[in-house]
Amino acid sequence: MIKSINLQKIYSGKCVLNIQELDIPAGQCLGLVGNNGAGKTTFFSLILDLIQATHGSITNNGIEVSKNEEWKKFTNAFLDESFLIPYLTPEEYFYFVGSLRGMTKEVVNDFLLDYKDIFNDEILGQKKYIRDLSKGNQKKVGVIGALMGNPKVIILDEPFANLDPTTQFRLRKILKTLAEAKDKVILISSHDLMHTTDVCDRIVVLSKGTIVKDIQTNPETLKDLEGYFSDHIESEID
């Protein structure tokens, strides 16, 4: 579904992302982990054509993202607060995104019913603009907005960060249910190894822009990853 070939992003002489080949088949849920500066957000921005690759290309369902805009119809994403419109109420935001994806108001209302739990009565019907919501509640709005319109590709950058523990578990359940249907590509980056290994079928570890691990999730994965990241510390101390 999403193919990257010889992908490179260079900022003023410094290579921040260098992926020889990464192929994400339809129906896969992929978790991207790595320390700060590993290139996770850069990779997502490239898939969404928000920045230009220095070399190489990405195709989304056979469409080269930098050449043709058709991929936008079946792709939805939430990377950061620049995906929120601060002066709208959450309802207005959902209706807006919905209308861009051909959903009528009624369809949006039905869609939102499924997420009543995660909103926890703090989002809808509050008569507040998004800019006046707390960071965590803003994130909920953005993440749920990214699930709208039945997309074939969903991209979430650090969806668990800033959320309270209860919401983290609820979101994990939502993502797991979506992943189990096996009909969409879900891309998640996270620093939370436990949530990531629980939700994703495949984990890719990035370090300084390159892929250092690419594993299908199995019962040992969490230990593996914890080992990898703590070894990192020890080798640095040495």
Added chain:
Amino acid sequence: MIGQFLKLEWKSFTRSSMFNYNMAVKIILGIIAAFYLMVFLMMGFLAYYGMEEEGYEPLITVNQYIIFWWLSDLVFRYFLQKMPVMKVKPLLTQPITRKTIIHYLLTKSIVSFFNIYSLFFFLPFAITLIIEGYSWIGVLGWYLAMRGLVYLNNFLNIAINNKNKVFIFVAIVLGILALLQYYNFFDITAWTTPIFQAFYDYPWLCIFILGIAYYLYKYNYSYYLRSLYLDDEVQVHSAIEDQREFSWLDRFGLVGALLKNDIRMILRNKRPKLTALSSFLFIGYGLFFLNEPSEAFLVMIALIVSGGFLFNFGNYVPSWDSSYYPLLMSQSVHYKQYLFSKWILMVLGTVISMVIAIFYAFLNQKLYLLILALGVFNIGFNSYITLLSGAYTKVYIDLSAGLKMFGEKQAFNVTNLILIIPKLVFPIIIYIIFRFVYDENAAFIALAVIGLIGIVLFKPAFYILEKVYKEEKYDAIQAFKQK
């Protein structure tokens, strides 16, 4: 402590992106600023003799106009003067007293272009008065009162900014007074001139003005002292009033959704609201020049009256959406639809301006015909040019902030300067050519026809715009990150 603040201030100044815009623009801005200061300075020195020659008593004549200067100074400040802000959040938890921070903030606001420019008139004028034998004590009292008015405005403006809506009232009152004065219906100066004259006759009266300025300083001080808490920064402004649905726009599908969003942006954010408001104030601009003989100048006025909103709004497409541009770029919106929704809004603004301006038909028929012709010209020609220059403007806009002096500094670039030629100079040339080869009516028709041709050529124009916007997309996303 103050030294530390100054150091921070200097760093934020030298490291701002402002320093990245190019030399040519700096020089042009410098020349413009120097020109205005020279004009003020000349006025200050020559005003006295000029008025004397015409048979007016200089001080009384100046005092007649002080009231207008004073009120318009306040309005300009409201639109343009930046509030004294410092990134206080990281400082609040440091061992610095709140009092120090606030005193610093307020004192800093005194160092502003708005408090300095009037010096260039009042100082030379006061000196001339003394040279010409006015009592120096009287002149000193009068001068101090004028300085006091400047500081009074400075702190009054801060107070008004913290409490909204006062300004609209002031602006309307000022506009009406100015018009009444202009058409000699009512003379406010008859009331105010003796007051200002009194500062010369009884110099000690200036203490009142200085006292009010000091009181306003204290008022702002205690306001900030009460409100300078962290929770004010994350304060929740609950219970919003604006619940309008604009459901009539739903019929227009995607473009309707985008339009709805733009209307909400304008209604709910300070910066775009002020922009829209000031655009419609431009409609009244022509009232001051009804008897203007120069034809080229009339064309300028008609351009501004009909296109105030079009220029002010269009110049900052796509920058209006800077804080959520990545969202729009990754949703299924094509540039064509995005640009079309902006264009429709600009056209609506122009049509509304043309309708409101109908009162000109009773005052000066020729001017109104010109407004109509240039309205069509703006819709069919300048709308595209403005959208084009917007693509190169690319600057992060803080929707909740006020307007900025000279607009956004980063918005000055060579492309935009060049694009002023087709926007403003081209219609004037067309007018003049047709006016002198044929007659006025031919010139009106020529301008309107160019506009109509532009509307017909809608498709190719949007094709080009779309291409430019696509090319500039990555730069725009990058630029919008620099807040």
